[in-house]
Amino acid sequence: MARWSEIDSVAATLTGVAELRFAANRHHVLGTIRPDGSPRLSGTEVYFHRGDVWIGCMPTSGKVSDLRRDPRCALHTAPIDLEMVEGDAVIDAVAVETEDADVWAAITEGSEEPVNGVLFRMDVTRFRVVQVEGDRLLVHSWDPDRGVDLRVVD
16 A cells, blocks of 8 residues: 555656546445455545545445445546547555644635534555547556556557
């Protein structure tokens, strides 16, 4: 596992593309594991702040219960570009619950709603940026064992 800033120090171009993909849309998809082992997909907002990836959740949501029980998860961008020229990104992570008031303040800046949620920092286990180039699929990835990698699927 790694903090986003650690990955950024060795793969800044790739992390930059991933951040742009998440910034392109406000809402994304979080995959968690339900108590019975089946997947749960939930909408979420993703924030990059102080060298980490963050999500905030409503306290009574199923995703909070899931992450408290089994913190393994995946964040997937919601691509607006249907041709996927810019690509999409997926971050596999372990969610770490925290009560960092400074992060809450930063990610809710300008919101008129009071903070009433659960904050998670994502410790990254791997991530991918997938792009379509003609008839090929380009899969750029990072994981702690292989580092940065490019796989081309024809």
